[in-house]
Amino acid sequence: MKALFAYYTGTGNTLRALEKVAEGLEASGWEAEWLEIRAGGPSLGSALQCLRENDLLVLGFPALGFSAPRPVLRALRSLPGLPGLRAAVLCACGATAAKGRVVNGWSGTAVPEALRILVRKGAVPVGSVEASYPENWTQVSPPEDEAARAAMTSLGDGQAREFGVRLAAALAGGGTDSPGLPAGSVRRGPVSRALGPLLARGFRTFGRRLLARLFVADGSCTSCGLCARTCPSAAIRMTGARPAWTTACSGCNRCINLCPERAIQTSYARLVLVLGLNVAALFLSGPAARALLETASGRGGRSGGIGAFAAGLALYLGFSLLQAGPLDAVLRALERSGAFGSLFSRGFTQRFGRYRAPGFQPGRNVRDVP
Ligand SMILES: Cc1cc2nc3c(=O)[nH]c(=O)nc-3n(C[C@H](O)[C@H](O)[C@H](O)COP(=O)(O)O)c2cc1C
Numbered sequence: 001m002k003a004l005f006a007y008y009t010g011t012g013n014t015l016r017a018l019e020k021v022a023e024g025l026e027a028s029g030w031e032a033e034w035l036e037i038r039a040g041g042p043s044l045g046s047a048l049q050c051l052r053e054n055d056l057l058v059l060g061f062p063a064l065g066f067s068a069p070r071p072v073l074r075a076l077r078s079l080p081g082l083p084g085l086r087a088a089v090l091c092a093c094g095a096t097a098a099k100g101r102v103v104n105g106w107s108g109t110a111v112p113e114a115l116r117i118l119v120r121k122g123a124v125p126v127g128s129v130e131a132s133y134p135e136n137w138t139q140v141s142p143p144e145d146e147a148a149r150a151a152m153t154s155l156g157d158g159q160a161r162e163f164g165v166r167l168a169a170a171l172a173g174g175g176t177d178s179p180g181l182p183a184g185s186v187r188r189g190p191v192s193r194a195l196g197p198l199l200a201r202g203f204r205t206f207g208r209r210l211l212a213r214l215f216v217a218d219g220s221c222t223s224c225g226l227c228a229r230t231c232p233s234a235a236i237r238m239t240g241a242r243p244a245w246t247t248a249c250s251g252c253n254r255c256i257n258l259c260p261e262r263a264i265q266t267s268y269a270r271l272v273l274v275l276g277l278n279v280a281a282l283f284l285s286g287p288a289a290r291a292l293l294e295t296a297s298g299r300g301g302r303s304g305g306i307g308a309f310a311a312g313l314a315l316y317l318g319f320s321l322l323q324a325g326p327l328d329a330v331l332r333a334l335e336r337s338g339a340f341g342s343l344f345s346r347g348f349t350q351r352f353g354r355y356r357a358p359g360f361q362p363g364r365n366v367r368d369v370p
Contacts, residue, residue, distance in 0.1 A: 008232060011253065024168045028169075045078065065251065068110045081122045086171070089111050093105025093132045095152040102152050105132045106130075127163065136356075213270060220261045221242060233250040265349045268347055277327075
């Protein structure tokens with residue numbers, strides 16, 4: 001029987017976790033196949049066509065803003081029906097270290113949402129798990145020191161390995177799990193169920209786009225283009241021999257972590273300008289829309305209700321478009337100018353180390369990873 005391991009990864013944790021799951025399945029006679037879900041890569045739909053009855057899909061991805069990455073959700077939504085396909089889901093989370101203890105990450109709504117889409121397509125869920133590995137959000141906080149990273153990697157490896165063994169046993173209809181029962185399942189309490197979808201939607205709609213605007217390549221960039229070539233969301237364009245981040249960014253932090261020169265930073269100037277402009281636009285869109293409606297209707301009176309809300313939203317969306325296009329082009333031009341270049345390329349991440357899972361090299365065959 002065949003297991004298709006389909007994964008999205010920023011810095012290799014998800015891939016590493018799936019390799020641990022594969023070990024458990026392979027020990028029980030399963031044959032593993034691998035597919036990286038990335039923009040412009042082979043489609044998940046065609047890879048799934050090679051599976052037969054009783055085969056298995058194991059889907060893996062990191063939690064990004066309590067959500068599955070956008071390319072994963074898009075790949076799932078575009079699938080045809082999957083009647084009877086057995087599917088397991090693994091989410092790599094970001095562990096934290098608190099008072100000498102390693103604390104598990106929290107994937108919010110990521111796993112339930114992915115499972116819901118799979119079930120809607122007719123798949124049969126056979127298990128799900130969160131595996132906590134080192135946090136890779138270098139854009140906002142420095143990676144943990146080596147000892148903490150080793151402890152976290154060992155925690156995630158253990159969780160993934162155990163899941164693989166339980167999955168193999170459950171699928172064989174014996175072992176530690178009762179036949180037919182999912183081999184582990186991610187459960188959510190009522191607060192998580194209420195808040196998770198909101199936070200996830202907020203990250204996918206606004207958060208990842210805002211974060212993409214904060215990236216800048218500093219003077220040590222050699223224009224090698226590695227960031228653009230290996231971005232799993234194809235969100236980086238080389239313009240004027242420097243990378244520029246588009247709104248397709250998923251926020252996976254592969255670029256900042258893998259740049260060989262550590263040239264990618266969170267720009268102070270962008271942080272102030274982009275956040276400042278967005279907060280101002282958010283607060284001013286409502287009053288500006290009301291004033292416009294009042295002027296248009298020729299009344300001196302107050303204008304409110306759904307019309308004003310829709311107009312405010314339209315104004316904010318207009319600002320977002322402006323921000324993605326002309327405003328961003330102005331910022332990039334300033335960054336390249338002699339006068340402002342160094343101001344824009346300065347960022348607090350210059351002091352940070354970088355993170356990648358041990359041995360991870362994007363683009364290399366999965367079996368090359370030690
Ligand atoms: C933008 C961003 C958002 C993140 N959000 C979460 C989160 O909601 N929950 C969590 O546990 N970890 C979160 N993390 C941490 C990653 O999910 C974690 O480090 C994961 O193991 C990375 O896997 P990868 O190396 O396969 O990309 C986030 C990381 C980034 C860069």
